[in-house]
Structure formats: structure tokens, C-alpha cells
Amino acid sequence: MTITGKIDVKEQDILGALRKFFEDVLNLEDIKAILVPQHLPMKNMVMPTLVTDPNQLNGIDPLAPAFPMNAAKIVSRLTRKPMGAKIVAVLRPCEIRAFFELVKLKQARPDEVVLIGIDCLGTYQNKDYFRFVEKNENDSTVKFYQNVLSAKGAKIDDVDLSPACKACEYPVALNADILIGLYGITENDYLMVQSQTATGENFLAQINPPKIDEPASRQDAVAAVVEKRIAYRDDMFVKTHEATDNLEKMTAYLASCVNCYNCRVACPVCYCKECVFSTDVFNHDPSQYLKWASRKGIIKMPTDTVFYHITRLAHMSTACVGCGQCSNACPNDIPVMELFRTIAQRTQEAFDYEAGRSIEEDPPMSVFREEEFAEVVGIDK
Amino acid sequence: MDDFEPTIIAFVCNWCTYTAADLAGTSRLTYPKNVRLIRVMCTGMVDPQYVIKAFLEGADGVLVSGCHPGDCHYINGNFKARRRIKLLKEILPQFGFEPQRLRLTWVGASDGIQFAEIIRELVNQLKALGPSQAKLKMVI
Ligand code: SF4
Ligand code: SF4
Ligand code: FES
Numbered sequence: 001m002t003i004t005g006k007i008d009v010k011e012q013d014i015l016g017a018l019r020k021f022f023e024d025v026l027n028l029e030d031i032k033a034i035l036v037p038q039h040l041p042m043k044n045m046v047m048p049t050l051v052t053d054p055n056q057l058n059g060i061d062p063l064a065p066a067f068p069m070n071a072a073k074i075v076s077r078l079t080r081k082p083m084g085a086k087i088v089a090v091l092r093p094c095e096i097r098a099f100f101e102l103v104k105l106k107q108a109r110p111d112e113v114v115l116i117g118i119d120c121l122g123t124y125q126n127k128d129y130f131r132f133v134e135k136n137e138n139d140s141t142v143k144f145y146q147n148v149l150s151a152k153g154a155k156i157d158d159v160d161l162s163p164a165c166k167a168c169e170y171p172v173a174l175n176a177d178i179l180i181g182l183y184g185i186t187e188n189d190y191l192m193v194q195s196q197t198a199t200g201e202n203f204l205a206q207i208n209p210p211k212i213d214e215p216a217s218r219q220d221a222v223a224a225v226v227e228k229r230i231a232y233r234d235d236m237f238v239k240t241h242e243a244t245d246n247l248e249k250m251t252a253y254l255a256s257c258v259n260c261y262n263c264r265v266a267c268p269v270c271y272c273k274e275c276v277f278s279t280d281v282f283n284h285d286p287s288q289y290l291k292w293a294s295r296k297g298i299i300k301m302p303t304d305t306v307f308y309h310i311t312r313l314a315h316m317s318t319a320c321v322g323c324g325q326c327s328n329a330c331p332n333d334i335p336v337m338e339l340f341r342t343i344a345q346r347t348q349e350a351f352d353y354e355a356g357r358s359i360e361e362d363p364p365m366s367v368f369r370e371e372e373f374a375e376v377v378g379i380d381k
Numbered sequence: 382m383d384d385f386e387p388t389i390i391a392f393v394c395n396w397c398t399y400t401a402a403d404l405a406g407t408s409r410l411t412y413p414k415n416v417r418l419i420r421v422m423c424t425g426m427v428d429p430q431y432v433i434k435a436f437l438e439g440a441d442g443v444l445v446s447g448c449h450p451g452d453c454h455y456i457n458g459n460f461k462a463r464r465r466i467k468l469l470k471e472i473l474p475q476f477g478f479e480p481q482r483l484r485l486t487w488v489g490a491s492d493g494i495q496f497a498e499i500i501r502e503l504v505n506q507l508k509a510l511g512p513s514q515a516k517l518k519m520v521i
Contacts, residue, residue: 241475244475244476245477246476246477246514247437247476247477247514247515248514250476276430306437307430307433307434307437310433310437310472310473310476311429311430311433313472314430314433314465314468314469314472315429315430317472318468342475343471343475346471346472346475347468347471347472350467350468350471351464351467351468364464364468365461365464365465365468368457368460368461368463368464369460370460372463373463373464373466373467376463376466376467376470376485377463377485377486377487378484378485378486379484379486379499379502379503
């Protein structure tokens with residue numbers, strides 16, 4: 001049975017209300033720690049923190065439009081082997097979807113973690129968040145929250161949501177154990193909290209929040225956000241395809257790539273312990289570069305850039321959740337997310353797969369059926 | 382470009398297509414010399430990156446060829462290969478590589494004649510398509 005309840009918000013202090021809720025969660029007997037984004041005391045940046053002491057939740061700020069990394073990578077670290085205790089992780093929807101992909105890749109385990117997903121209001125790119133927080137200081141998150149949920153929208157001064165968030169059609173964490181709802185709640189004195197799995201129900205029953213019905217306006221509010229995002233996304237697909245549909249254009253698209261592989265490091269689902277591109281295979285013999293150069297009289301250095309990106313697409317696009325951390329990490333502002341999502345849309349569709357949709361569905365490259373894809377065998381048309 | 386001779390990189394399974402190619406040779410069958418055979422122990426080991434690399438280095442066509450369903454010596458390598466070819470056929474055309482440039486076939490060890498025919502047909506198809514874009518442009 002789904003439990004739907006409320007988290008009371010006093011004097012518009014949403015973060016205070018969430019802090020209180022997380023304290024209650026951490027005080028539950030079975031829960032040893034909570035992973036939650038906090039403002040670090042030494043610097044005005046929001047980072048994931050692992051907290052065991054309920055008195056250390058003062059800086060929690062899961063609503064800040066800051067997204068320094070996809071925390072699925074952290075949950076993977078925390079769960080790859082048995083920890084001997086249960087923890088709670090407060091995550092964005094795309095972090096939960098990436099976590100599901102990692103579970104299926106056997107790089108994370110779901111048994112010891114309870115997932116709390118908060119409706120995602122979107123995030124700014126790192127550089128933009130720094131400017132935003134510098135200007136708005138302590139009020140920054142509340143200002144963001146109020147603007148997004150009112151008609152004003154997420155754009156504040158010249159800072160706007162990252163392209164990845166603008167194109168994200170999953171603002172609600174439909175597969176978290178416990179969902180915290182922000183969209184479609186018309187009164188400002190509470191947030192919605194809802195169980196979505198048996199585990200979630202068990203924990204929520206222990207916290208026992210005051211019960212409510214799901215606000216009537218919620219579904220429509222979410223649908224409106226999703227519709228806008230899909231329109232942006234589809235337009236992005238068309239533009240990106242147009243900008244990359246032959247090799248010459250791809251070379252231009254990636255022209256300033258320096259093969260730093262930051263995009264791969266930031267990617268939550270690039271699963272290899274050692275990426276082939278950082279092995280000696282790509283430390284070519286010096287004479288090889290001369291051979292390549294003399295073919296056409298010139299080559300761009302460093303080499304293997306287009307090769308790297310297309311290979312990475314082949315390796316991980318079926319697991320791409322579109323979180324945009326690749327773009328966030330690129331020192332040269334290459335729109336990596338746009339390229340990866342555009343191709344991922346096709347590859348996931350081809351295998352009737354959607355990254356992060358379910359924790360059970362097998363990743364397309366890990367399985368096969370005896371009778372399938374007959375059309376790719378043979379040499380007729 | 383009437384004198385265009387396409388280059389085909391063929392990843393062939395040791396147990397079947399490679400043996401078939403060998404048989405074609407010992408039976409003195411002729412087939413066009415446009416193909417460079419790379420012997421692999423099973424099509425299931427052909428990582429997509431090999432195919433991508435071949436294309437970016439200027440191959441006009443890539444053939445992956447292995448055992449018939451049920452005959453793979455490693456039980457299901459050929460089925461895994463088929464999924465990877467499917468994947469690559471979704472990705473490569475997005476960057477302007479015509480889907481016909483990438484082919485997957487099953488050729489049994491005794492099918493020397495069939496192997497020679499496949500190569501002949503592929504060469505004809507690739508001649509009709511013309512040289513690959515990677516040959517003409519600076520990419521790496
Ligand atoms: S690019 Fe490929 S080889 Fe490199 S880490 Fe990602 S999946 Fe692994
Ligand atoms: S982060 Fe940017 S520069 Fe670095 S490898 Fe990725 S696309 Fe290239
Ligand atoms: S052994 Fe020939 S395809 Fe696997």
C-alpha cells in the first residue's frame with residue numbers, strides 16, 4: 001500500500017523541513033548513515049556528504065541547482081561490497097537511473113541502500129552555479145526553488161538550467177523507494193512524501209508522517225514540465241544530428257577536444273576499470289604519427305579523437321541516462337551531452353531499452369536471443 | 382571513378398569463414414583482391430571499436446563473418462556479434478557511413494564457393510557506393 005504523507009514546512013523554511021525529515025530517517029534503528037548533498041562549511045559548494053550523526057545535517061541542500069557530479073558513482077563505491085549496514089541515499093532522478101545501470105553492470109548493489117528521490121527542479125552547469133551562488137549567497141536555493149515553482153522559471157539573471165536538464169524528461173524519480181514531491185503542491189506549508197516500493201513503505205511507516213491525498217494538481221504540473229522538456233529535447237536531437245551527420249562535421253564538432261577524457265571520468269555509466277583509451281594501445285609508436293600525417297599531408301593532434309567518441313558511444317550509449325556530467329566536465333565547452341543523448345536515443349530504441357527504467361531489464365549488450373535482428377545478417381540490400 | 386578499388390577489412394572467424402577462405406584458395410577459386418582478412422578466434426571477440434577504427438582509417442567496407450547459428454565453437458559468440466553489428470548499424474549511419482558498408486555473414490568452413498561470391502558481390506556494391514568519406518577527409 002502506497003503511503004502518501006506530508007512534511008510540514010514552517011515559515012517557508014523548506015530546507016529546515018527537509019533537514020528535520022532526514023534527521024527522522026537517520027534516527028531510524030536500521031539506518032546507519034545518510035548520503036545527502038550539503039553546503040560545505042569551508043566553501044560555498046554543494047557536495048554529497050555521508051552523515052552518521054543527525055547533528056551534522058545543518059548544511060543539507062538537495063534543492064540547490066548544483067550538480068558537481070553524478071552521485072551514482074558514490075553509491076556504487078559505498079555498495080559494491082556488503083557494508084554490513086543500511087544507508088539512505090538522497091538522489092536526483094538521473095542519479096537513481098545511473099545507479100540502476102551500475103547495479104545491472106554489477107558495480108553496485110541495491111540491498112543495503114534505501115533511495116530517496118526528490119522532484120528535480122534542474123541544475124546549472126558548474127561555472128554558472130558558482131556565479132549564481134556568489135551573487136545570491138544564502139538565499140540562493142530558496143530563490144531558485146521559488147522561481148522554478150512559480151511562473152518565473154529557472155532562469156535567474158543570465159544563469160539558466162544546463163542543456164541536459166532542459167532536455168530531461170524525468171524530473172520525477174519514479175523508481176525511488178521514497179519520493180519527495182515538490183511539483184503541483186499549491187500550498188506552501190508542506191512537501192509531499194510518498195512510498196513507491198515495499199522498502200519505502202516500511203521505512204515511511206516508521207516515520208509516520210501526517211497522511212494526505214496526493215494533491216490533485218500534481219500529475220498535471222509534472223506533465224507540463226515533461227512536455228516542455230521533450231519539446232526542447234527533440235529540437236536538440238534535430239540540431240545535433242544536423243551538426244554531426246558526416247565525418248567532416250563530426251571533426252568540426254569535436255575540433256577543440258584535447259583527449260583529456262574528463263567526459264569519460266565524469267560519466268556515471270562508463271563502466272571499465274581501465275579504459276582502453278588510457279592504455280598503451282593508444283600510445284602509438286612515434287613513427288605512426290608521421291605515417292598518418294603523410295597520408296593527407298596533415299593531421300590534427302592529438303589523434304584518435306573522433307575514434308574515442310564514437311567508440312565510447314558504442315560502449316555506453318545504451319546506458320546513457322542523459323545527466324549531462326560529460327558536458328559539465330569538458331574544459332573546452334564541447335556539447336558532449338547533446339551528441340551522446342542524440343545517439344543514445346537511437347541505440348536504446350533499437351533494443352527497446354531505456355537506461356534506468358528498470359533494475360531488472362538486462363543491458364542490451366549483455367544478452368541476446370537466438371531469433372532476432374535477421375535484417376543485419378547477409379549482403380542483400 | 383571507374384578505377385576505384387574499394388578496400389574491405391574482413392574480421393573472419395578462425396573456425397569457419399577463415400577456413401572457407403582458405404578452402405577457396407586451395408580450390409583455386411578466384412575472388413577480388415580487395416579484401417584484407419583479419420583472423421579472429423570467434424566473431425564474439427570483435428569489439429565495436431575494431432570496426433570503428435577500420436572505417437576511420439579509410440576502409441570502404443567492413444565484413445564480420447562467422448559460424449552459422451548453432452555452430453559457434455564458443456556457443457554464442459556469433460549471437461553477441463549480431464547484437465554489436467545491430468548497434469553499429471544504428472550508430473555509424475548517424476555519422477554518414479552508409480549502412481551497406483558494414484556487413485555480417487555466416488559462412489561455414491566448407492563454403493569456399495559462397496565466400497568467394499560474397500566478396501565479389503561486396504566489391505560490386507562498394508564500387509557502386511564509391512569511396513568512403515574517411516578516405517577523402519582529414520579525420521583521426
Ligand atoms: S570508453 Fe569504452 S573502454 Fe573507455 S571506459 Fe568507457 S566503456 Fe570502457
Ligand atoms: S572532456 Fe571535452 S576535451 Fe576532454 S575528452 Fe571529453 S570532449 Fe574531449
Ligand atoms: S567460433 Fe565462429 S563465430 Fe564463434
